[in-house]
Amino acid sequence: GENVEQHPSTLSVQEGDSAVIKCTYSDSASNYFPWYKQELGKGPQLIIDIRSNVGEKKDQRIAVTLNKTAKHFSLHITETQPEDSAVYFCAASPNDMRFGAGTRLTVKP
Amino acid sequence: EAGVAQSPRYKIIEKRQSVAFWCNPISGHATLYWYQQILGQGPKLLIQFQNNGVVDDSQLPKDRFSAERLKGVDSTLKIQPAKLEDSAVYLCASSLAGTSGSYEQYFGPGTRLTVT
Numbered sequence: 001g002e003n004v005e006q007h008p009s010t011l012s013v014q015e016g017d018s019a020v021i022k023c024t025y026s027d028s029a030s031n032y033f034p035w036y037k038q039e040l041g042k043g044p045q046l047i048i049d050i051r052s053n054v055g056e057k058k059d060q061r062i063a064v065t066l067n068k069t070a071k072h073f074s075l076h077i078t079e080t081q082p083e084d085s086a087v088y089f090c091a092a093s094p095n096d097m098r099f100g101a102g103t104r105l106t107v108k109p
Numbered sequence: 110e111a112g113v114a115q116s117p118r119y120k121i122i123e124k125r126q127s128v129a130f131w132c133n134p135i136s137g138h139a140t141l142y143w144y145q146q147i148l149g150q151g152p153k154l155l156i157q158f159q160n161n162g163v164v165d166d167s168q169l170p171k172d173r174f175s176a177e178r179l180k181g182v183d184s185t186l187k188i189q190p191a192k193l194e195d196s197a198v199y200l201c202a203s204s205l206a207g208t209s210g211s212y213e214q215y216f217g218p219g220t221r222l223t224v225t
Contacts, residue, residue: 004151034213043113043200043216044152089151096165097142097214099151 002027004092006100014108019077021103023090026071030092033066033073038087038102047088048075080107111135113217115201121223127189130220134182134203140164142214143176143186144200152200158184191224198222 003026013019025033031052036044050057050064050073057064061080066073073092077084085107090100114133122128134141140159144152155174156166160181169176173192178184188195198219204212 006151036216041218043202043218046213046215049213091151096154096157099153101151102149 002030002092002094002096002098004090004098004100006090006103008103009101010104010106012106012108013080015080015082017080019075019080019084019105019107021075021088021090021105022072023074023092023100024070024072025092025098027092027094028068028071029094032093033064034091034093034097035062035064035075036089036091036099038089044089077105080105082107082109113201113203113215115199115217115220117220118218119221119223121225122191124193124224125190127187128191128222129185129187130199130201130222132184132186132201132217134184134201135215137205138203138215139181139206140204140212141178141184142202142204143184144202144216146198146200146219148197155186188222191222193224196222196224 006023034049037047038044061078063076087102087104089102091097116131142157143155146152155169156176157164158178161178176186198221200219202214202216204214
């Protein structure tokens with residue numbers, strides 16, 4: 001089955017800096033790659049996703065890139081703000097969704 | 110649009126007791142998922158329903174876990190008897206359609222279960 005690895009496990013940045021989180025997947029049949037943000041005591045919230053026929057997608061300060069050949073995809077957050085502090089999960093889906101272990105992002109004011 | 114509703118939000122039980130969780134998906138969403146999220150880990154799929162039929166329950170510990178989605182709307186997940194390692198957040202998610210997992214999934218707030 002699909003195996004998703006996510007790095008780093010923790011990331012601390014200064015407000016205004018950029019943050020990058022990287023994930024690799026194992027199943028070449030995976031065709032859907034969402035990113036979720038989870039705040040304390042809440043369920044994961046979908047923030048951006050990308051499908052395998054696209055290499056890059058951007059939505060305001062967040063962007064996702066996908067390299068199908070290398071089987072990795074990344075989340076980029078620019079101009080980080082304290083409210084971006086949360087745990088971020090990547091996932092990959094050939095059929096059932098497999099999640100990475102999460103990255104705890106801290107944005108220091 | 111109302112989101113995915115779950116109850117209860119918190120539950121504390123002793124090992125060997127039973128517990129049930131309830132989920133009401135977003136209106137019109139045909140697919141419903143139950144995930145288990147252990148502290149410090151990503152969600153792990155337990156079971157997926159398409160309408161009232163099971164699509165995938167390969168990771169559901171069927172000796173103690175059961176789930177149903179009567180009438181293709183609400184769903185309940187039951188654990189009987191509970192073990193200490195079942196302590197986790199149980200998340201329900203729904204998506205508009207499709208069995209391939211390639212449709213956007215929207216999560217509820219989860220039920221935090223503590224087994225003592």
